[in-house]
Amino acid sequence: DEAIALFRESLSIRPKDAELLYGLGVALMEKGKLAEAADLARQAVAIAPAMAKAWLLLTQVKRQTERDAELAGMEAEHAKAPQDSLARMQLSFGLGKANDDLKDYGRAFDYFAEGNAIRRKGIDYD
Incomplete structure (x- = not known):
């Protein structure tokens, strides 16, 4: 609750800060406030589409119910994200x-497989 209050206070000073919008969204997700978290995520990607x-x-x-503009936006960012990057991994998991x-399910599997392949490359096995 303290973190949420601090994010809200910070956003009153910097309302277009995508990182603050994202941070508040995560905090609200953890509290089960999913609709508000979704709204904040939408605001963040409107400001910083590559986030x-x-x-x-x-x-x-x-829950994704149709192939809409949000999904198209995420697909466009996925196409632009550098191969094997953290951004590409996050977008792959989101698209999955x-x-x-x-x-x-076929497309979901392909995206999950890509995200996991990127994650695996970042793990140093002996």
Whole structure:
């Protein structure tokens, strides 16, 4: 609750700060306030479309019911994200979840596989 209050206070000073919008969205998601978290994620990606973690947050707090402009926006950012980057991984997981919601399991699997392959490259095995 203290974090939420601090994020809100900070946003009163810097209302267009995508990082603050994202941070408040995460805090609200953890409190179960999913609709408000989704709204904040939408505001963050409107300001910073390449903010992959905000796209991922959006998929975590909403159920994708159709192929809409939000999904198209996330797909466009995925196409632009550098191969093997954290952003590409986050967008892959978000697109996997969105396509799973849409029952497009083949596409969901491909995105999840890509995200996991990127994650695996970042793990140093002996």
